Amino acid sequence: MGTTFAGENIEKLSPVAALDVILNKTAGQSACVTCSFQAEDMIVLDLLRKRIPSIPVLFLETGYHFRQTYEYRDRIAKEWSLNLVNLVPQRTVAEQEAEFGILYRTDPTKCCQLRKVEPLFQALEPYELWFTGLRREQSPTRKNLMKMEQHRLPSGKSLLKVSLLADWTWGQVWEYTTQNELSHLPQYDQGYLSIGCEPCTAIPDDPNNPRSGRWGGTKLECGIHTFSERRP
Numbered sequence: 544m545g546t547t548f549a550g551e552n553i554e555k556l557s558p559v560a561a562l563d564v565i566l567n568k569t570a571g572q573s574a575c576v577t578c579s580f581q582a583e584d585m586i587v588l589d590l591l592r593k594r595i596p597s598i599p600v601l602f603l604e605t606g607y608h609f610r611q612t613y614e615y616r617d618r619i620a621k622e623w624s625l626n627l628v629n630l631v632p633q634r635t636v637a638e639q640e641a642e643f644g645i646l647y648r649t650d651p652t653k654c655c656q657l658r659k660v661e662p663l664f665q666a667l668e669p670y671e672l673w674f675t676g677l678r679r680e681q682s683p684t685r686k687n688l689m690k691m692e693q694h695r696l697p698s699g700k701s702l703l704k705v706s707l708l709a710d711w712t713w714g715q716v717w718e719y720t721t722q723n724e725l726s727h728l729p730q731y732d733q734g735y736l737s738i739g740c741e742p743c744t745a746i747p748d749d750p751n752n753p754r755s756g757r758w759g760g761t762k763l764e765c766g767i768h769t770f771s772e773r774r775p
């Protein structure tokens with residue numbers, strides 16, 4: 544499929560135009576969006592909720608988020624009447640810590656695998672379209688991101704992964720947020736630039752590398768965007 548869809552090169556289209564082409568071409572197919580309620584996710588949600596108001600909004604409920612994130616998630620879910628789906632891991636935080644100790648300190652890869660990756664790839668199984676708020680600028684690991692990618696889940700199931708903001712800068716994100724009067728997670732006002740689980744999120748030393756504040760700089764990805772296989 545590449546980046547051409549319905550005769551249009553999706554990579555060259557604005558997020559709104561790309562979204563309309565994709566939804567038109569995939570009418571009737573099941574879609575979901577993953578959302579951690581960061582600024583990019585809010586924009587993608589804002590675009591999607593006007594077109595598919597009941598779209599499932601998949602939130603990785605790791606049990607380790609900031610209190611402000613939970614409060615913000617619940618407020619937006621109510622204000623926007625979201626079809627919020629909290630994806631919970633097999634073990635509660637207490638069960639995991641009793642069995643393995645504090646994994647985010649000793650083995651964050653395993654912690655992310657148990658609390659994010661496994662719940663997500665199971666939750667994605669019923670869908671044909673997976674929307675995300677990913678951008679190339681966010682991390683060196685995302686520099687080759689395309690707006691539209693075909694992915695294969697560990698089960699073999701294929702789905703279309705759509706990142707409408709792939710080519711946007713942080714400035715464009717903030718411009719849309721301001722112009723459209725979207726609210727934002729309060730942690731941004733404290734200097735955080737990439738916001739995930741509280742124990743693994745810090746204010747980055749280098750503002751040009753926003754994800755350098757995640758996992759103490761020891762890794763850049765939790766695995767939810769690397770577990771599936773990107774297909775040509």
Ligand code: SF4
Nearest residue numbers: 651654655658740743
């Ligand atoms: S980001 Fe940290 S706390 Fe959250 S699942 Fe990964 S290792 Fe665990």
